[in-house]
Amino acid sequence: MSVSVTAGVDLGGTNLKVGLVAAGGSLVVQHSTPTDLSAGPAGLVARIGAAVRSLLDRVRADASPPRRLDDVRLVAAGIGSPGPLSPSRGIIYRCANLPGLEGAPLRQLLADELGVPAAIENDANVAAYGEAWTGAGRGVRDLVLLTLGTGIGCGAVLDGAILHGHFENATELGHMIVQRDGEPCPCGQRGCLERYASATAIARRVGEAIRAGERSVLADGGSRRAADVDAADVARGAQCGDALCLRIWREACDHLAIACVNIQHAYNPALVLLGGGMADAGSFLLDEVRSAFARQKWSLADDFPTIELATLGNNAGVIGAGRLAWDTRGG
Numbered sequence: 001m002s003v004s005v006t007a008g009v010d011l012g013g014t015n016l017k018v019g020l021v022a023a024g025g026s027l028v029v030q031h032s033t034p035t036d037l038s039a040g041p042a043g044l045v046a047r048i049g050a051a052v053r054s055l056l057d058r059v060r061a062d063a064s065p066p067r068r069l070d071d072v073r074l075v076a077a078g079i080g081s082p083g084p085l086s087p088s089r090g091i092i093y094r095c096a097n098l099p100g101l102e103g104a105p106l107r108q109l110l111a112d113e114l115g116v117p118a119a120i121e122n123d124a125n126v127a128a129y130g131e132a133w134t135g136a137g138r139g140v141r142d143l144v145l146l147t148l149g150t151g152i153g154c155g156a157v158l159d160g161a162i163l164h165g166h167f168e169n170a171t172e173l174g175h176m177i178v179q180r181d182g183e184p185c186p187c188g189q190r191g192c193l194e195r196y197a198s199a200t201a202i203a204r205r206v207g208e209a210i211r212a213g214e215r216s217v218l219a220d221g222g223s224r225r226a227a228d229v230d231a232a233d234v235a236r237g238a239q240c241g242d243a244l245c246l247r248i249w250r251e252a253c254d255h256l257a258i259a260c261v262n263i264q265h266a267y268n269p270a271l272v273l274l275g276g277g278m279a280d281a282g283s284f285l286l287d288e289v290r291s292a293f294a295r296q297k298w299s300l301a302d303d304f305p306t307i308e309l310a311t312l313g314n315n316a317g318v319i320g321a322g323r324l325a326w327d328t329r330g331g
Ligand SMILES: [Zn+2]
Pocket: 174, 175, 185, 186, 187, 188, 189, 192
C-alpha cells in the first residue's frame, strides 16, 4: 500500500524546519537546520528540496519492511514564511529577517524543485491553521492565534479558512494600536500592541525601568545587567512577587485582554489562542489575560471567545504548512 505525505516548511529568520505531514495531520518526521540565505532563493529552495528528499528516504528506510521508492509519495508542499507576502501570487514582497528573498517567486521555485504543487502563506497564518487542524483549535472553525515572541504574530481562521483580506495582509494585530500616542514602533506607528505585550517588549520594559533606578530582584547585587533580562526572567520574577516584574507582566496581560476584546468584535471567533515564547508561562499568562478580559463590560451580546494556550508549540508552522499543501490537492 502506498502512503502519501505532504512537505511542510517553516521558514524562519533563524531556523528552517521541514517536516512530512500525513493526511490525518500527524507529523511523520521533521528536520531543523539554520536558515542559510547565502545562495539566494535558488540556494534556499535547493536546501529545502534536499531536506525533503532526505526525510522521504528516512521514512522509507525506517519502514518495516523497507518501502520501495513509490510507496511513500510526496504529493504537495507548503511553506510558511514571514511577510508581507502574496499567497495568490506566490511571492515574498519584503522581509527584514530574510534578506535577498524580496520578490522571490518562492511557490513556483518550490514546485519546480519538488515536482509537486506548492503553496506559500504568512507564517502566523500557517501556525493558526495548524492549531485549527490538530492543535488547541481542533474542530473549531473560527479562531485567532496570537504568537507572543520577538514581536506578536497573528493569524485568523474563519469559517475554516485562513483570512487574507484584499491586500492579503489581514490580521497584523501585533500592530493594532492599543495606546494613542504610545511607544514608537519600528513599523512607523505609535502604541502598537507588540510594544507592550511581546516577549521582547516585557524584557525591554523591565530593563528600562531597572536602568532608570527601579528596584527589582533582577537587578539585585549588580550581578545582572538590565540588558540581559529576558521574558522568562520577567515571568519568573513576577511569579515570585517582584513588584516591577509583576507590574510589567500585568500591563502586558491587560493589553492582550484589550486585543482579545478587539478580536472579539472584529472577528467574533469561538477561540483566541496564545502561543509563542511568553506562553511558556502557562496558566500564569492565561489566568491573567482571562481575568483582565473578564473585567471588560461588554453586554450587548453573549459572544465571548474562550481564551486558551496554543498546544503545537514549534511544530505549528510545519503542521499548518503541511495542511496548506494538502489543500492544493482539494483535501
Ligand atoms: Zn507597529
